[in-house]
Amino acid sequence: MTPPTGFKDHRAASAQGAAPANPDRAERSRFSLTVNGQERTLDVDHRTTLLDALREHLHLTGTKKGCDHGQCGACTVTVNGRRMNSCLSLAVMHEGDEIRTIEGIGTPDNLDPMQAAFLQHDAFQCGYCTPGQICSAKAVIEEIREGIPSHVTGDLTAGLEMSDAEIRERMSGNICRCGAYSNILAAITAVAEERG
Ligand code: FES
Ligand code: FES
Missing domain, CATH: 1.10.150.120 ([2Fe-2S]-binding domain)
Known part of the structure; x- marks a missing residue:
């Protein structure tokens, strides 16, 4: 069967002697960023949004997912002091950035x-x-x-x-x-x- 245009046929690559790309690693990156003053390391698929990285990987669930399409603002965090809809930004773009979420703004005993x-x-x-x-x-x-x-x-x-x-x-x-x-x-x- 002819693969669709743009589809990389790993069987064909192997037959020609080239090592197939590791499908698990090819689309991931490991990098560090600062979240609420603490350096954190992520190892995520490139398609992971900053919102999902915060919620699903760093377990900071204070930042909410409303629409996941940049339309509601529930996912707002600050990146290097500027606010951003974290659902519209890929986590991998934030290596070295300073992220602040609601968990980094006051505590129940010491409210901002x-x-x-x-x-x-x-x-x-x-x-x-x-x-x-x-x-x-x-x-x-x-x-x-x-x-x-x-x-x-x-x-x-x-x-x-x-x-x-x-x-x-x-x-x-x-x-x-x-x-x-x-x-x-x-x-x-x-x-x-x-x-x-
Ligand atoms: S979840 Fe609605 S703007 Fe991000
Ligand atoms: S959506 Fe309920 S307080 Fe704003």
Whole structure:
């Protein structure tokens, strides 16, 4: 039978004396990255997303899988300080990177100010979107402080304000099926104001 175009026929390669590629190793890599301040080593298939590497290989299940298609923001983590949908990025691309997940942001006994504000402002119901919301919210405050413009930023020479419109726009990639948006906005605004 003629193999389809692009299909590597290992039997033909062997018959010609070439060693067939090891199908188990050819598509894997071993590499290290830093997760929540700790160096971790992964040995994963190249097709493994950062989200699956965190959840299935490193057992950090705080980061959630909502859509697995870059549409909900439940999987948001930060990579070298910038937020990212971890379901859209391959783990193997992150050798040497610094990843921070919700497990690296406060603890139940020592909450991060953003976590405390979410509690205080009742900014969640089921909580499924919350790890992603919190990772995103912390990064949003930094983005505005650094003057990184968004779609709703008007005069780029006037400096950025921590306005409701800026926060809403920047959080628009984090979907909450429970509809806690107004309380999420209140929590983020409270943290931004606390920090002055
Ligand atoms: S799970 Fe990544 S954006 Fe929805
Ligand atoms: S709190 Fe339920 S999805 Fe946001």
